[in-house]
Amino acid sequence: MTGRVTVIGLGPGDDALRTPQADAALAAADDLIGYGPYLDRVRPRAGQRRHPSDNGAELARARLALTLAAEGRHVAVVSGGDAGVFGMASALYEAVEHGPASWAALDIDVVPGVSAMFAAAARVGAPLGHDFCAISLSDNLKSWDTICRRLRAAAEAGFVIALYNPASRTRPWQLAAAFDMLRTVLPPTTPVVFARDVARPGERIAIVPLGEADAAEADMRTILLIGSAATRLIAREGRPPRIYAPRSAQ
Amino acid sequence: MTGRVTVIGLGPGDDALRTPQADAALAAADDLIGYGPYLDRVRPRAGQRRHPSDNGAELARARLALTLAAEGRHVAVVSGGDAGVFGMASALYEAVEHGPASWAALDIDVVPGVSAMFAAAARVGAPLGHDFCAISLSDNLKSWDTICRRLRAAAEAGFVIALYNPASRTRPWQLAAAFDMLRTVLPPTTPVVFARDVARPGERIAIVPLGEADAAEADMRTILLIGSAATRLIAREGRPPRIYAPRSAQ
Incomplete structure (x- = not known):
């Protein structure tokens, strides 16, 4: 089984501003990783593991996501707003560049969102x-x-x-x-x-x-x-x- | 009946990147106004009037929207991406500022979107x-x-x-x-x-x-x-x- 990481922009807060693509990516994940208050916005789903973390722990979050994906799991990393705007997407690729070569071979996708x-x-x-x-x-x-x-x-x-x-x-x-x-x-x-x-x-x-x-x-x-x-x-x-x-x- | 204008960002193209808030606003409209190719992305709905226009006709589009709203209609103006980023939201308010005072009293809302x-x-x-x-x-x-x-x-x-x-x-x-x-x-x-x-x-x-x-x-x-x-x-x-x-x- 091939692991993957999807970095997902949840939008600014209101569920009505979260895209269907974000919802689908959240539903397909084995593991959810993110800053606690952002994870709280995602409805729990049976069989999914949740890994909330504190603010400021971006690189640790990114490395955890890549480690789990390297074990074959489908990992969703959530950000508020758009994940590419001062969100987790940049931290994820920073971890890839400075991590083991196997991480660069993983499937990594970003789902854009409505920014704050x-x-x-x-x-x-x-x-x-x-x-x-x-x-x-x-x-x-x-x-x-x-x-x-x-x-x-x-x-x-x-x-x-x-x-x-x-x-x-x-x-x-x-x-x-x-x-x-x-x-x-x-x-x-x-x-x-x-x-x-x-x-x-x-x-x-x-x-x-x-x-x-x-x-x-x-x-x-x-x-x-x-x-x-x-x-x-x-x-x-x-x-x-x-x-x-x-x-x-x- | 009080008219209103809602300026809606449709997202970059894929329906999976259009928000539920945009879908709801589109469904509630009597009139749809926008650049033709953007209007083509919106599923036709019985009873709705569609007003496609050419590229570059932003102010004419804005004035049409405000004129219809002043008649009591619910008007949706659509943009690609986010309507506030080089989209119709700015043209709409430009028309309001330079139009009759009654236009400034209308309900005008913007629904943000995922930008290109x-x-x-x-x-x-x-x-x-x-x-x-x-x-x-x-x-x-x-x-x-x-x-x-x-x-x-x-x-x-x-x-x-x-x-x-x-x-x-x-x-x-x-x-x-x-x-x-x-x-x-x-x-x-x-x-x-x-x-x-x-x-x-x-x-x-x-x-x-x-x-x-x-x-x-x-x-x-x-x-x-x-x-x-x-x-x-x-x-x-x-x-x-x-x-x-x-x-x-x-």
Whole structure:
């Protein structure tokens, strides 16, 4: 029996945003591996083994998946959102490259998903409607200098910015520093979206001007969308505003 | 009866990558509006009116949707991939902002989807696994200078680049010019993915080094992924290679 690993994007949370391809891949697995809260989103199935792990254990998770697949098992590795966007797909291939040659011969597939930034964008209008970028603010694996350089380059070139991993207990000051830097490049009226638990129970979405954005409002379950100077805000009487990126933004 | 517009991302093509939320929104619509080939992906339903239109007619499509909704109809506007990524969501809000005040009072929702770049990335590994950006190469609505400036800024700052709308009959030279410019910034070994008709019949995927990338291989049904200097390639005996973006890429 030939083992395989399928890395699956579960989408942002709501089951209605999980694809049938993801459901089929989950159903076909012998073993399910992932960060505990993501595994909790998958309905238990008789005969399947579940291997929940803590946040930050990406490489250990990847190696476990490849070890089980090398024994002939069908392994599903789950990520929130899209598995290729700051998810488990990259960690899996990193483990393959640095692991035994037999791992590179395994069948490995990725099932794409709806990313958290797309779900957040949909809630507030169309803020990613022109050129945009996605940046992880975590300096656990790359330097803070690299992150600042990318943020500045993106803002100066007119990209809308989706910001992943804006804050955590061990990274308390980075988002405020990022806001300070961005305020030197972008107008204070630039809309910033704080989207917490998007498409999950307790979802909370706020749009604030960059000049008033408070880093303390973000945590590890928050994703941010930072507009460009071209981002437009449509006020609506008695309802939350909508923002969008004009397709023509220079 | 209160009208509404729902802008729906159909995903890259394969029905198995369309979300249940998209299916439900399609089923609830009185009118379906979209580019003909996208509408063709939606199963006909008794009582629904279909309004296919040509490529490039985004604003006309948006105004038709809002006009019908103002008459009390439930209108679904469909896009390929995610509707917020170079899709109809931005055009819809552009029409709202510049249209009669009554349009801003309508219920407008966006249903996110799996984008073509995520589907293309999944096919070749995890090339979007660190900071990345999405750029439309179309200079129909923005200047070529703006596009070049963004491409250069992204490559210099170490972003992986997903390139939408790389070529068409009326835009024949732009991609070759983009490759020429990128070759002054990135190593010639940088992997470039040409993904044509991804997740659709006839799908064709190729990974070539930037130094050998031929713009003539791309058309309007192609999406490109251009690695960073950090992108890794894993050779596999007798099988296509895999590429991935190390999470630690500086």
